[in-house]
Amino acid sequence: MASSHVPSEAALAAEAAPRLRRRRPLTWSRVLRGSVPYWLILPVLATVGAILGYPLYSLVRLSFQRYGLFELIQHHGVWVGLSNFGSVLHDPVFWHTLVRTVIFTVANVGLTMVIGTLIALLLVQVSSVIRVLLTTGLVLVWAMPPVVAVQVWLWMTNYENGVVNYILTKLHVGDYMQHDWYASTFSMLSLVTALIVWGAIPFVVVTVYAGLSQVPGELVEAAEIDGARPFRVFKDVTVPILKPIFLILTSLSIIWDFGVFTQPFLLIGQSRIDTSNYVMGTYLYEQGYFFHDFGRGAAISILMLLMVALLSVVYVRKMVQFDEVR
Amino acid sequence: MKARFVASLALVAALVAVSTAAARTDSPTRASASKITVWLQVDAQSGWPELVSSTNSAFQKAHPGVSVDVQYQTWPDHLGKFDATLAGGNVPDVIEMGNTEMTKYMAAGAFANLSPDKGSFANSRSWLQGLAASATYNGKLYGVPYYAGSRVVTYRTDLYKKIKAKAPKSLAQFTSIAKKLRARNGKKSFSPVYIAGTDWYFAMSFVYDYGGTIATFSHGKWHGALTSSKARAGLAAYKRFFNVASRASRTGTEDRPQPYDVFAQGGAASIVGPAWFSCCTGKKYKSVTNQFVMPGHRAGQSMPGFLGGSDLAVPAGANDKALAKDWIRIFTSTDGEKTLQAKGNIPNATNLLGNSVNERAAKRSWFVPTAKNWVNVENGNVLRTMLARILTGKDSIKEATSTASDNITLTLNRP
Numbered sequence: 001m002a003s004s005h006v007p008s009e010a011a012l013a014a015e016a017a018p019r020l021r022r023r024r025p026l027t028w029s030r031v032l033r034g035s036v037p038y039w040l041i042l043p044v045l046a047t048v049g050a051i052l053g054y055p056l057y058s059l060v061r062l063s064f065q066r067y068g069l070f071e072l073i074q075h076h077g078v079w080v081g082l083s084n085f086g087s088v089l090h091d092p093v094f095w096h097t098l099v100r101t102v103i104f105t106v107a108n109v110g111l112t113m114v115i116g117t118l119i120a121l122l123l124v125q126v127s128s129v130i131r132v133l134l135t136t137g138l139v140l141v142w143a144m145p146p147v148v149a150v151q152v153w154l155w156m157t158n159y160e161n162g163v164v165n166y167i168l169t170k171l172h173v174g175d176y177m178q179h180d181w182y183a184s185t186f187s188m189l190s191l192v193t194a195l196i197v198w199g200a201i202p203f204v205v206v207t208v209y210a211g212l213s214q215v216p217g218e219l220v221e222a223a224e225i226d227g228a229r230p231f232r233v234f235k236d237v238t239v240p241i242l243k244p245i246f247l248i249l250t251s252l253s254i255i256w257d258f259g260v261f262t263q264p265f266l267l268i269g270q271s272r273i274d275t276s277n278y279v280m281g282t283y284l285y286e287q288g289y290f291f292h293d294f295g296r297g298a299a300i301s302i303l304m305l306l307m308v309a310l311l312s313v314v315y316v317r318k319m320v321q322f323d324e325v326r
Numbered sequence: 327m328k329a330r331f332v333a334s335l336a337l338v339a340a341l342v343a344v345s346t347a348a349a350r351t352d353s354p355t356r357a358s359a360s361k362i363t364v365w366l367q368v369d370a371q372s373g374w375p376e377l378v379s380s381t382n383s384a385f386q387k388a389h390p391g392v393s394v395d396v397q398y399q400t401w402p403d404h405l406g407k408f409d410a411t412l413a414g415g416n417v418p419d420v421i422e423m424g425n426t427e428m429t430k431y432m433a434a435g436a437f438a439n440l441s442p443d444k445g446s447f448a449n450s451r452s453w454l455q456g457l458a459a460s461a462t463y464n465g466k467l468y469g470v471p472y473y474a475g476s477r478v479v480t481y482r483t484d485l486y487k488k489i490k491a492k493a494p495k496s497l498a499q500f501t502s503i504a505k506k507l508r509a510r511n512g513k514k515s516f517s518p519v520y521i522a523g524t525d526w527y528f529a530m531s532f533v534y535d536y537g538g539t540i541a542t543f544s545h546g547k548w549h550g551a552l553t554s555s556k557a558r559a560g561l562a563a564y565k566r567f568f569n570v571a572s573r574a575s576r577t578g579t580e581d582r583p584q585p586y587d588v589f590a591q592g593g594a595a596s597i598v599g600p601a602w603f604s605c606c607t608g609k610k611y612k613s614v615t616n617q618f619v620m621p622g623h624r625a626g627q628s629m630p631g632f633l634g635g636s637d638l639a640v641p642a643g644a645n646d647k648a649l650a651k652d653w654i655r656i657f658t659s660t661d662g663e664k665t666l667q668a669k670g671n672i673p674n675a676t677n678l679l680g681n682s683v684n685e686r687a688a689k690r691s692w693f694v695p696t697a698k699n700w701v702n703v704e705n706g707n708v709l710r711t712m713l714a715r716i717l718t719g720k721d722s723i724k725e726a727t728s729t730a731s732d733n734i735t736l737t738l739n740r741p
Contacts, residue, residue, distance in 0.1 A: 069431065069434040070435060154582070274711045290705040
């Protein structure tokens with residue numbers, strides 16, 4: 001942020017220049033020269049418009065149409081106004097799914113943030129050899145594609161000969177041989193949570209660890225001299241300094257976990273997914289693609305988009321506030 | 327440095343390979359009159375590639391200059407890909423469809439009407455009733471039966487010999503065999519008859535054996551029928567049999583793990599499923615693998631099995647329908663069907679039927695309701711959820727069938 005003074009001075013100078021020039025008569029060449037910045041950002045705007053704007057427009061249009069397999073073949077939807085939204089909002093399955101997804105998201109984000117922060121704090125304390133080993137392990141986890149991770153998870157929790165079942169039984173936790181991890185919604189979604197948290201922790205650890213290196217040693221020392229215990233130091237020194245980082249990580253995690261699809265879809269498996277274990281991602285996919293109701297699917301995704309957008313507004317406002325404070 | 331260079335080179339190569347591969351699968355080249363595109367399932371690639379290549383060469387002899395691009399698909403994702411081509415307008419000329427997948431697409435007008443050409447396909451007068459019905463909608467023919475497969479019991483003769491048992495003739499006999507097998511093998515995870523809890527193909531066979539059905543059609547509406555006393559009796563019999571015979575997960579599905587893998591690892595004395603399961607029972611048990619037709623609850627009568635199968639259809643938007651039909655004609659000729667039969671499949675016509683266990687099982691069979699929304703019942707896992715709730719005891723048979731039946735009525739009657 002310290003360097004922000006330099007460009008702002010330059011910007012001031014740039015702003016001042018046209019103000020002086022404006023008194024002179026406008027010529028084509030001057031207009032052309034003045035519009036150069038706009039021409040320069042035009043390709044970016046056009047690209048963003050094409051890859052984000054058009055699909056979004058199509059999605060909105062689709063959500064107002066009846067668009068099933070028949071319409072897909074005809075390449076022509078039937079305008080139905082708000083009836084897709086009405087049918088979704090009157091569907092109890094939607095509300096159950098929404099509540100389930102919110103709880104699921106809170107659990108996932110909470111666990112990811114807490115465990116990630118704890119490991120980051122641990123990284124500061126351990127010797128450099130251990131730190132390198134831990135970081136390597138975390139990066140490996142991060143590098144593993146979700147599809148592969150799901151296969152490993154499935155193998156470990158296999159009903160017939162799962163490694164987890166075997167280990168829990170050997171540790172005398174109970175008789176877990178032939179324990180069915182997929183028998184109840186809670187157990188199923190807990191597995192999905194474990195998988196997602198496991199995969200998301202590295203990002204949090206690396207970011208928080210980087211943030212921790214920004215905490216001035218003098219402040220910590222001063223607090224310690226004043227008699228603060230480690231937890232107090234963390235709460236009153238570290239956390240306030242890391243607040244922007246926590247905010248960014250939490251917001252991003254919420255956005256990711258709220259719409260997560262790959263892990264629940266693959267781990268639960270198409271043949272087990274039903275109304276009792278939907279999360280928003282799988283609900284949307286089933287309604288849109290499996291039941292060939294693309295209009296309804298589009299309506300659900302717009303509703304999801306609105307919810308995530310609302311969260312993003314909160315997040316962006318907070319970020320702006322932080323910048324102003326600084 | 328060198329390692330980094332090599333690594334980045336490999337990365338670039340991989341990226342290029344991935345992007346070209348993606349380009350190839352995502353945008354199948356638009357067929358012109360000089361080429362037809364055929365979508366077959368990988369079963370043809372692994373099971374009978376020689377039939378495909380001989381069909382192609384015979385086709386090219388009849389139509390010089392026309393090439394055939396056979397693209398192999400997999401069951402779980404071929405419909406999604408087909409939908410994408412319907413949206414994009416670059417559909418294949420011939421597509422293999424599972425018989426339970428046909429109705430929804432026929433109702434939506436995805437396929438060309440083949441009724442006028444019916445007589446030109448080999449053995450069309452004696453096509454298997456179940457298969458021909460799956461390719462017919464509102465009295466019009468939209469597909470040509472390709473082959474069928476029935477479900478049988480694959481068992482280990484060595485274990486059956488030890489308890490002096492032969493292939494059972496009734497469900498009661500089979501149950502007592504399962505009890506004896508269980509008594510001789512103390513291993514907790516050992517299944518006398520491995521059945522995945524939510525294997526609805528097998529469970530519904532009990533419903534049909536007891537005279538029940540999944541849904542009926544009357545007065546222009548579908549009615550879920552699992553609440554009938556006969557259907558409930560069938561499900562009660564299924565639960566009893568499962569509890570005696572199977573140690574598989576009560577909420578598990580028949581593809582995770584594959585039953586033949588459990589068999590090959592020594593975890594089961596018998597498995598239920600398609601006749602081709604005999605392919606994969608493992609080196610150790612290959613010589614002691616045999617099959618019988620699943621017996622029903624009435625002695626001497628077999629249990630109706632689900633008749634699975636495939637049809638070949640010509641999408642309505644295909645470039646050259648005449649060429650497409652010609653390719654199907656050659657592929658499903660009597661010779662072609664005999665090749666399929668030799669590979670352990672059921673040929674598409676009754677006059678070609680032999681006496682293999684697969685073909686004997688096909689004589690008493692059932693098929694899913696031919697409603698255009700049936701596939702939504704399947705994809706919504708309505709029956710699987712019902713079975714899991716019955717077997718785990720979360721719901722009584724009465725409760726579970728009521729819920730499922732209401733759900734089926736609702737789904738099938740949706741516009």
